[in-house]
Amino acid sequence: MLHIQFPEPDFRFQGERGQEMIWDSIRRKWVRLTPEEWVRQNFVRYLTGGKGYPPSLIAIEKQIRLGELNKRYDIAVYHNTHPWLVIECKEPDVPINQKVLEQILRYNSRLTAAYLVLTNGHQHFGWQICEGRFKLLDALPDWPELV
Template sequence: MKKNHQICVVQKLNFPTYSFRFKNSENKISIFDEIRKKFVILQPEEWVRQHCVHYLMTEKKYPKSLINVEKELIINDLKKRYDIVVFNPDGSIHLIVECKSAKININQDTFDQIARYNLSVNATFLMVTNGINHYYCQMDFENEAYSFLKDIPNYN
């Protein structure tokens, strides 16, 4: 009973409702990550990340095999971790996603962070979400700019 009670306290996000697998171990709730194929501790940002992964697979039809989660990248000799990337079949990066906890307001600093990450990955599309508000951009590398979109494209 306790396990279900704890799961109920997670915040409702601005995503469709998805079915997740949970596990309770040493009074810590974990959620199963379909991409990493393991249970990870359920933190507020992880809750957003897992919804976003399911959104990309279910609504946008991106193949699971092209999605990568929480990998390290080096920016100006600093080790950073991106939240989600979606690859193109040729190995280039189609989309990079920055996930924040629902309590975090998305502001210019958030966009600056994903823009810095994108300098090293060169994704065509950017998505920033706190689970409540989602922002989508398309890069214009020629003019070193980005334009906001209503949504990211579905997988073709």
């Protein structure tokens, strides 16, 4: 299991039509604050603040085509214009199980990232994929280690 300590939150909030909104600095827009969005925003802050990943290389909820279906991944970090890390976020009450793992593996069949992460904000699992083998991680590399 990954050991992740989210940074102290410093998010911007606003109410809109009776719904709480949170500012997404990556997408540069207000988005509805759902439990899954809370996890997603905290993980992005961890990547940029805790690990030094450049915000300009992070994509959130981009569409991909899987066979006949259009799907959206939660977070991807790009390196040399290719997805390097893909993160699947679930709301805190959703267990990280085989079904969630299969979901990110389907996404990665298209994206072919070297790192995969599953998180619900409480539990975080990560793998490095090298030559078709999955190595369970206890930490993600810091960005300067990559360049």
